[in-house]
Amino acid sequence: MxxxxxxxxxxxxxxxxxxxxxxxxxxxxxxxxxxxxxxxxxxxxxxxxxxxxxxxxxxxxxxxxxxxxxxxxxxxxxWPGSHKLLPEDPYEKAVARFWADFGDKKLYDAGNRLIRAMGEEHKKAGEDFKWALMKIDEALGTIAPGKPFFGGDAMNFADVGLAPFICWFKGYQKVGGFVLPGPEEWPNLHKWVDAVNSVDAIKKSTPSPDKVAEFAEVIRKRVLGAA
Amino acid sequence: MxxxxxxxxxxxxxxxxxxxxxxxxxxxxxxxxxxxxxxxxxxxxxxxxxxxxxxxxxxxxxxxxxxxxxxxxxxxxxWPGSHKLLPEDPYEKAVARFWADFGDKKLYDAGNRLIRAMGEEHKKAGEDFKWALMKIDEALGTIAPGKPFFGGDAMNFADVGLAPFICWFKGYQKVGGFVLPGPEEWPNLHKWVDAVNSVDAIKKSTPSPDKVAEFAEVIRKRVLGAA
Known part of the structure; x- marks a missing residue:
């Protein structure tokens, strides 16, 4: 190797x-x-x-x-190694693929509109983004009850698909003008965020949320300036 | 079973x-x-x-x-059976997944705009659709030279991902007001289309292109009527 x-x-x-x-x-x-x-x-x-x-x-x-x-x-x-990302069971595998893909279909899409859209569409993007996170909170509670990750005690394919959005939460809230609900409303989501952020392999390459937020705001200003 | x-x-x-x-x-x-x-x-x-x-x-x-x-x-x-859709080799598997996904990212997206968009965006959709088919023609020539399918002599994951668009070609041309290039320009694509259409398992559930075109035109008329 x-x-x-x-x-x-x-x-x-x-x-x-x-x-x-x-x-x-x-x-x-x-x-x-x-x-x-x-x-x-x-x-x-x-x-x-x-x-x-x-x-x-x-x-x-x-x-x-x-x-x-x-x-x-x-x-x-x-590199199967000791940390397999996709579950062996076909149904669990399909569930992991579904939630990783949910990142593209819902989180990215709504986030992109938070940065680029105007007026009602911009407002709708904020609602869509919060809806998507609420669904992730619910899914964590159903798929891995009592566990920190979609993969249970360790990150799996779904976690890897969704975790990169965490460092964007601050930026999305800034350009969207909203505040995400806290741990009382979304206990599973916040537990997951904390668990992801404490994994060494994740810390290694994740940019600081402040830096990402600054980047999001720069693009948003360009979009507003061109409108 | x-x-x-x-x-x-x-x-x-x-x-x-x-x-x-x-x-x-x-x-x-x-x-x-x-x-x-x-x-x-x-x-x-x-x-x-x-x-x-x-x-x-x-x-x-x-x-x-x-x-x-x-x-x-x-x-x-x-149901692995005798007809495995995903290649065993990791790189070939990634290539098959890439091209199946290309159906969503490019063919579906352009086709959807052919039915729903207006003016310049509608014209652009036709160009995007033809571009996507040209890329499929090229990919077939590179990935499976001399063979009918992405999977070589039998359909694989990429073929299953892309083949459902074939019965929509007629409808897309009708609502888009264009004619797709023939076998001289796109030899691999046309050979693939003929090969797909001759597979019994495909014939079984594929609706007639005329019926799909009629459906596409009905939606297009509704969109135009509402515009």
Missing amino acids: SKDSVKLLNFWPSMFGLRVHYALDLKGVSYDYQEESLLNKSKELLEANPIYTKIPVLIHNGKPICESLVIVDYIDIV | SKDSVKLLNFWPSMFGLRVHYALDLKGVSYDYQEESLLNKSKELLEANPIYTKIPVLIHNGKPICESLVIVDYIDIV
Whole structure:
């Protein structure tokens, strides 16, 4: 395994890139990192992901793997190690895939509109974002009652799919002008957030919420300025 | 296996539902079918998929599995049979997942805008749709040179993810006011379409392109009428 060449092309605040960081770090895989500029993408990125020309891309022994959840799936097969992300049971596996994908379908979508939308659509985005977190709170209570993670006592594929949004919560609240309910209303969610934030492999690559919030506000101001 | 209870909740023209039909039929799995009305969804659907309240849902021995590619993945594990959809090799598996997902990200998205968008956005949707098919033509030539399917001589996960869009080609052309390039320009795509259409398991549940086109035109007219 020491002869493996593993490289991640990414842009630091990307929740999709963080999924790949988390999966690699939870497995203890060593890898090179290349920060990409979205305004001046490297030739390597354009060649590795000609369809979407987007980060993250994992390049493993010269072969590019694209799309964050596809990459996490790949990592889980190639480096099973002691920390398997996808459950063995087919139904539990489907549930983990469903909730990881929920990050794309609901959290990212609502978050993106919080940054880019105006008026009623912007207000609706805040409601959608809170709805999505409420559903995650409920799901944690149903899927892993009494446990900190979707994966029970350790993070699984669903946790890796959703955890990268945590460092965006502050920024989303700032650009959205709302405050998320606390642990009394969403006990499972807050327990999960605390548990995720205390995992060493997660701390390693997660940017500070302040820095992410600053980034979110810069983009929001640009959008407002152009409107 | 004969004691398994397998039921598909679906709406007949859904490309997402067709993925599930195709996977089950390629495996030779027997299942019950329940047609849903999108305007009057069954209690069973609302309870089985409370997050999205959308078809398709596969209910296997009382447990609901949601999201079409998650369902196809589940089917491939539970009924491996003689026709495995996901390749064993991790890189080939990632490639198959990437192209199945491309159906959601590019074909469905552009197709949806062909039906619902106006003016420049509608024109752009037609260009995006043709671009996506051109990329599929190229990918087939790279991934499976000389072979009919992404899976080589038999359909794999990528084929199941993309094939349901074929019966929509006629409708998309009608509502988009364009004609797709022929086999001379897109040899791999047309060879793939012919190969898919000649598979018995595919013929079994694919609606006629005329019927799908009629459906697409009805929705388009409603959208135009409401604009």
